[in-house]
Amino acid sequence: MRHSFASERIKEEESIWLFKIRESVELLHPDYNTDINMLRRPFTSPGYHTLIKEAEYIHPIRETLDYALAILDSGEALYRERAFDALRTVLSLQDQQPDSPTFGIWSWFWEEPLAQMSPPDWNWADFCGKRLLLILIRHSTIIPDDLISLMKKAIIGSCEAIMKRNVGPDYTNIAIMGAFVTLIAGELMLEQRYVDYGLARLRRLYDYTIQSGAFLEYNSPAYTTLAILDLSVLAALTQTEEALTLTNELLDVTWKTVAEHFHPYLKQWSGPHARSYQSFLSLSHLSFLYMACGGQIPLIEEDQFIYNSEWYCHGVRCPESWRQLFTDINVREVVQALPEYPEFATRVAYTYLTPDYALGSFNHNVMWNQCRNLLAYARTEEGECSYMRLRFLHDDYDFCSAVFKSEQKKSSVLFGFQFALDGGDTHVNLDPIHGRMMASDLRVRIEIGYSGMAPECLAINEDTVEAVLGTTIMSVRSLYGAMDGFGPFRWEITEEGSTKLLDYVLYQGERAEIDFHTMEEALLLFSLTFSKHAERLESGAAVSPSEHAVQASLATPEQLISLTLGKKPANRTVLLHS
Numbered sequence: 001m002r003h004s005f006a007s008e009r010i011k012e013e014e015s016i017w018l019f020k021i022r023e024s025v026e027l028l029h030p031d032y033n034t035d036i037n038m039l040r041r042p043f044t045s046p047g048y049h050t051l052i053k054e055a056e057y058i059h060p061i062r063e064t065l066d067y068a069l070a071i072l073d074s075g076e077a078l079y080r081e082r083a084f085d086a087l088r089t090v091l092s093l094q095d096q097q098p099d100s101p102t103f104g105i106w107s108w109f110w111e112e113p114l115a116q117m118s119p120p121d122w123n124w125a126d127f128c129g130k131r132l133l134l135i136l137i138r139h140s141t142i143i144p145d146d147l148i149s150l151m152k153k154a155i156i157g158s159c160e161a162i163m164k165r166n167v168g169p170d171y172t173n174i175a176i177m178g179a180f181v182t183l184i185a186g187e188l189m190l191e192q193r194y195v196d197y198g199l200a201r202l203r204r205l206y207d208y209t210i211q212s213g214a215f216l217e218y219n220s221p222a223y224t225t226l227a228i229l230d231l232s233v234l235a236a237l238t239q240t241e242e243a244l245t246l247t248n249e250l251l252d253v254t255w256k257t258v259a260e261h262f263h264p265y266l267k268q269w270s271g272p273h274a275r276s277y278q279s280f281l282s283l284s285h286l287s288f289l290y291m292a293c294g295g296q297i298p299l300i301e302e303d304q305f306i307y308n309s310e311w312y313c314h315g316v317r318c319p320e321s322w323r324q325l326f327t328d329i330n331v332r333e334v335v336q337a338l339p340e341y342p343e344f345a346t347r348v349a350y351t352y353l354t355p356d357y358a359l360g361s362f363n364h365n366v367m368w369n370q371c372r373n374l375l376a377y378a379r380t381e382e383g384e385c386s387y388m389r390l391r392f393l394h395d396d397y398d399f400c401s402a403v404f405k406s407e408q409k410k411s412s413v414l415f416g417f418q419f420a421l422d423g424g425d426t427h428v429n430l431d432p433i434h435g436r437m438m439a440s441d442l443r444v445r446i447e448i449g450y451s452g453m454a455p456e457c458l459a460i461n462e463d464t465v466e467a468v469l470g471t472t473i474m475s476v477r478s479l480y481g482a483m484d485g486f487g488p489f490r491w492e493i494t495e496e497g498s499t500k501l502l503d504y505v506l507y508q509g510e511r512a513e514i515d516f517h518t519m520e521e522a523l524l525l526f527s528l529t530f531s532k533h534a535e536r537l538e539s540g541a542a543v544s545p546s547e548h549a550v551q552a553s554l555a556t557p558e559q560l561i562s563l564t565l566g567k568k569p570a571n572r573t574v575l576l577h578s
Contacts, residue, residue, distance in 0.1 A: 010236055010313045011138070017291075018074065020307035025070040029079070032067070037085040038110050039064040048430055049121045050108055059110035061090055062124070065131040070309040072139045084147055087135070090128070091154050104161025122165050126174055129158030129181040130230070137188065137237065138313065155185050159194050169208035170341055172217040176205065176230045187239050199243055202234075206246045209253060212339045218274040218349055219257055221285050227254055228292070229314050236315035255318050259325035260334045261351060262289070263358045263377060266385045267299060270351050271360035271375025274338075279375075279387045279449055284308060289326070292318040297326050329355055333410065345577045350408045355379075357472050359530055361406045361413055364576055366420070367391070368428050369398035374406065374415060376530070378469035384452030386469050391445040392417060394437065400424040401433060401516075403575045407563045412556040414541075414563040416480075416525040417444070419516045420572045435516045435569065439507060442514065443492075444524065446476055446502035457493050457500045465491050465502045477527045478504060479552050480543045482567070484519040516569040523565045525552045 031040045038059035045052065052058070064086050071083040095102045095114055106124045107114045114120045132155050140148060162178040169175050183198025185191065209215055217223045231254065235247040261270040269281045286300040291311065293299070318326075332353040337346055344364065351360035357378040365373045374390035392402035401423030406415035421435035448455060448467055456468040464477040481489045483506060492503045504524075507514070516522055527541045540555030553562040566578060 010315045013315075014313055017307055017312055021070055021309045021312055022074045022076065024307070024309050025067070025074050025076075025079075028067055028070075032082065032086075033059060036110060037082075037089040039067045039086070048427070049117055049119065050112055051116060051118050052109065052112055055111070060108060061093060061106045061110065062108070062127050062131070064090055065128060065135075066310060069131055069135050069138075072135060072142070073309065073312055080142065084144065087147060087151065091150050094128070094154050094157055096153070096157055098160075102161075104157035104159075104164075122161060123174055125158040125161035125165070126177040126181055129155055129162070129185070130177055132158070133181060133184055133188070134233075134313070137184075152189060155181075155189070156191075159185050159191075159197075163194075163197050169205040170216045170339065172205075172215040173223045173226045173230070175201065176227055176234070179205065180230050180234045183240065183243060184234070184237055195240065199240060202243055202246050206250060208339050209250060212337050213253055214257060214336050214338055214349075215254070216274070216339050216341060218336070218338050219261055219269075219271070220273050220275040221269045221281060222277055223275055224254060224258060225285060225288055228258075228316060229311065232316045233314040236313075252319060252321075255322045257336075258289070259318070259322035260332070261358075261360075262326055263353055264325075264327050264329050265355055266358065266377050266379055268358065268377040268385065268387070270353055270358035270377060271372045272349050272351070272362045273372035273375065274362075274365075275370040276372045277370065279372075279389050279447075280451075288316075289318070292316045293323055293326060297323065299326065329353060343572060343576060352408070352410045354411075356470065356532075357411075357530055359408070359411060359413070361408045361415065362404070363407065364403065364405045366400050366423065366428055366572070367398055367402040367404055367417075368400050369426070373404045374413065374528070376474070378472045378474070378530070380450060380455060380470040381452050384450070386448055386450040386455055386467075388467070388469075388474060389447045389449070390415070391447055393441070393443050393445055394425065394439055395441050397426050399442075400426065400428050401435070401437075403572065405563060405565060407561045409556045409558055409561050411530040412554055412561065413528045414479075414525070414552050414554050414561055415528065416523060416552070416563060416565050418565055418575050419519075419522050419569040420575055421516055421569050422571045437514055438511050439514050440511045441508050442486075442506040443508070444504040444506070444526075446504075448500040448502065450498055450500070454495070454498070455500060457502060459491055459493060462491070465493065467500065467502065471532055473531050473533060475527075475529050475531070476502065477541060478524075479527055479541055480523070480525040480545070480550050481506075482521045482523060483507075483514075484521055486514075519569055521567040522569050523550060523567055525550060525563065525565065527552070527554050 033040050040057050043055040043058040068083040068086040071079045094106050102114050102120050104125050132151050159182050167174050179198045179201040182194045186194030231247050231251045284306050287306045290299040334351040336349045348363045359376045361374045376388040378386050380386050392399045401420045403418045425431045425433050459465050467474045494501045542553050544551045549566050551564040
């Protein structure tokens, strides 16, 4: 079968990484629990789905599958039976009752059955189904026949759960992974219903993405990497020619996004990021890009290279046509409209790169912790750099009912905030506050993280703060601020570890109610500019209030840009479509 042939070909091409897999799996052996045949890992949680709040260690299902696959990939016969035992345990934890509402999925942890999760995570049909397929395709010749039968039954359950849920193309990584699981499972087990579904799902993703040339989860280091992995292995394994054509075109679009946003001198992934979990690009991501470029581009020092066993046999290759952008930079301007989504009017991402800095923004978005709506990187000294991230904090955590708006032209940005009456607090949807909350602190934060020497940050006057980032000056000016019943507002500059904090404090004091429903006016407007020391100019910003809105304008070297915000809080659909 083509699956096995393709897998063997990729194995041969990527055999240079086998020693890395053996090294990594060797480190995991001491954490294998022989009593329950599961891998033990330190407990981490995003704070939702699981009700487990505190635990030192946990036995995760997905990571146990990764461990079993890595053992078999390593070729070490000594631990082969351990891999089989772990697989049997994981398979026993799947809901295999066809009449059950969670049929076909797994819980996250051995310690917490599906019935105890709040709610169960249907993504585990995709994540676990993919891993079982890879094990079956790569290692079926050494797996016992009864275990193969159990694995196929579990994969069928995964496919049924994926088809029942039927996520749309806006959920980028799960749309791709679910297409992979159903299409490849259908080809492998000669189940045409799964092939048809997987291909139709891939077509929907293709049509949705190609119309704008970008995924909705745009320019996310974490999820773009996942998309590349899953599209690459789908292209490598599928027997369906149409699927191969669609997948290769999607891969080209994805690599274009990565290459256009990579800053070769700073070795950072320029913003904005639809979703992100860290501000500086991790060694793991740099290693991934180094591997994908065939080790031909010096993106990372050899002693810092980290190989993830999940990359093995996925056939990841950056097209030659995009590799030059990982080494060459002149001034680069990237403007990208995102696919349509009901909650938003058309979102546009804007990125401006120079040899010394990169500055990027969305034209509008919510201020979720994972969103990087206004993000910059700047060279501070040889081999060192700083990042600048915009945040809006309610009691020290990112506030999702703050709605971000901006207009950018090259190194100049007008940005502001309005407030949603139907938004969440720490999450966009999971903890709605219905426009009212208690707070002891509310502030806008310009967060500057740095490597090397700390940047100089200072207040120029009561409206303006600046940061000296190498040869670049970042200037932020408050143009307009109103929240009925609150004020006056002020800038505050502090430092935490290797992070400088330029905070625009809206409220700080005794715990008090903030009710946006009662406010006739609640909005904030700012300007942000990057300039060289020698080019430093006075801000040409102006503000024009009217009865229902406030317009800010900023004279840039290229043109006048403007941003108009309504005064009164409203529902998200009103704010994001106005």
